[in-house]
Amino acid sequence: MSGLLDLLTIAAVGAGAFFYLAGTVGLLRFPDSYTRLHALTKADNLGLALLVLGLLFQVDGVLAGLKLVLVWLLVVLSGAAVSQLIARSARRREPRR
Amino acid sequence: MMTTVVSLVVALLLLALALWTVVARDAFLAIAGFVAYGMLLSLVWVRLYGIDVALTEAAIGGGLTGALLLGAVARLRGTEAAAWSERSGIGLRTAAKLLSLGVTAVLMICVLALPEPAPTLAPLVADNMAATGVGNPITGVLLAFRSLDTMLEAIVLVIAVIGVWSLAPDDCWGGRPGQLHHADPDGVLAYLARLLPPIGIIFGIYLFWAGADHPGGKFQSATILAAMWMLVQMAGLADTPATANRWLRAGVVSGPLVFVAVGLLGLWTAGHFLGYPADWAKPMIIVVEVALLPTLVLVLALLMNGAPARSDRR
Numbered sequence: 001m002s003g004l005l006d007l008l009t010i011a012a013v014g015a016g017a018f019f020y021l022a023g024t025v026g027l028l029r030f031p032d033s034y035t036r037l038h039a040l041t042k043a044d045n046l047g048l049a050l051l052v053l054g055l056l057f058q059v060d061g062v063l064a065g066l067k068l069v070l071v072w073l074l075v076v077l078s079g080a081a082v083s084q085l086i087a088r089s090a091r092r093r094e095p096r097r
Numbered sequence: 098m099m100t101t102v103v104s105l106v107v108a109l110l111l112l113a114l115a116l117w118t119v120v121a122r123d124a125f126l127a128i129a130g131f132v133a134y135g136m137l138l139s140l141v142w143v144r145l146y147g148i149d150v151a152l153t154e155a156a157i158g159g160g161l162t163g164a165l166l167l168g169a170v171a172r173l174r175g176t177e178a179a180a181w182s183e184r185s186g187i188g189l190r191t192a193a194k195l196l197s198l199g200v201t202a203v204l205m206i207c208v209l210a211l212p213e214p215a216p217t218l219a220p221l222v223a224d225n226m227a228a229t230g231v232g233n234p235i236t237g238v239l240l241a242f243r244s245l246d247t248m249l250e251a252i253v254l255v256i257a258v259i260g261v262w263s264l265a266p267d268d269c270w271g272g273r274p275g276q277l278h279h280a281d282p283d284g285v286l287a288y289l290a291r292l293l294p295p296i297g298i299i300f301g302i303y304l305f306w307a308g309a310d311h312p313g314g315k316f317q318s319a320t321i322l323a324a325m326w327m328l329v330q331m332a333g334l335a336d337t338p339a340t341a342n343r344w345l346r347a348g349v350v351s352g353p354l355v356f357v358a359v360g361l362l363g364l365w366t367a368g369h370f371l372g373y374p375a376d377w378a379k380p381m382i383i384v385v386e387v388a389l390l391p392t393l394v395l396v397l398a399l400l401m402n403g404a405p406a407r408s409d410r411r
Binding site for chain 1: 285286288289292293296
């Protein structure tokens with residue numbers, strides 16, 4: 001049983017790490033602020049969601065699991081809000097078309 | 098093996114970021130490096146089992162100091178080009194380089210010459226922790242064994258606020274610092290500033306209370322509470338406080354005053370300044386902590402707000 005849980009953890013955390021890598025590559029390679037933000041928030045949302053999911057298989061207790069989910073929700077909240085603000089300020093600096 | 102590799106990579110990244118912070122020509126980029134350096138450094142502290150230090154480093158070292166420096170850069174932007182154009186001569190620059198290299202070399206020699214094993218008071222603290230009534234040794238050291246340091250620290254913070262305020266132009270003295278922020282009342286920032294503070298305040302108070310027996314404490318807690326206040330200010334939901342407000346000023350000095358009063362009480366009850374009477378250590382520590390928390394929240398937020406820039410008088 002614990003072997004299966006370990007496998008699930010490895011799969012989920014590995015997939016999460018892949019999203020972080022992809023997000024970082026996107027952040028470095030994409031041409032403008034909006035696409036870079038897109039790459040970054042994908043890494044934050046999905047990458048962290050998969051990391052948390054993977055760690056959920058290892059916690060021993062509902063409270064610890066809830067704390068992990070809360071961490072994810074707070075990061076998603078701040079990531080979503082901050083990326084909106086950055087995109088807005090990038091748009092304001094753009095010349096009018 | 099694996100952990101050694103991770104430690105090595107983190108150490109190299111830290112060195113690279115430190116170098117970047119020093120050599121980056123654009124002040125904004127240097128601060129971005131500094132904040133990342135602070136976050137990475139707090140990871141190092143976690144690896145060294147210094148959770149309290151890690152929390153403080155992330156909150157104050159990286160977060161608050163980074164935000165203060167960003168504010169400074171925004172103010173200095175206009176003069177940055179002029180500062181670059183008047184570069185000092187080659188002789189002076191070489192001398193400065195040699196001096197900093199020399200200091201670095203001396204520091205390296207000092208670190209290598211540290212005695213092994215390091216002199217430590219940790220066993221002494223561990224033996225006497227029970228007398229303080231608190232479970233977290235860091236809190237015990239900060240508020241019982243070395244409480245004089247903590248008291249002076251709190252007083253220094255109040256003096257720092259006075260220093261910042263004294264930069265105000267004469268006609269703004271006692272006025273409100275910074276600009277009044279206008280954000281879209283239906284926008285993302287206003288939404289976040291309504292949603293996050295209840296969560297942040299509960300977490301801040303939890304971190305404060307947990308500090309007695311677990312990592313956490315008033316400094317980390319005060320940073321979070323001050324950040325919530327700043328968020329509400331930035332979203333335009335509340336103005337910055339008028340620095341002439343008597344309640345505000347009383348709040349700023351109340352923490353250190355209570356600390357000094359507890360110290361003087363010790364003179365009478367325990368025979369020496371800042372002594373706690375036997376069996377009364379824990380309640381006294383709680384009194385000091387509860388008194389310091391509002392002061393720290395106000396001080397951190399007021400340092401971020403900066404010097405008064407708008408007169409309240411009409």
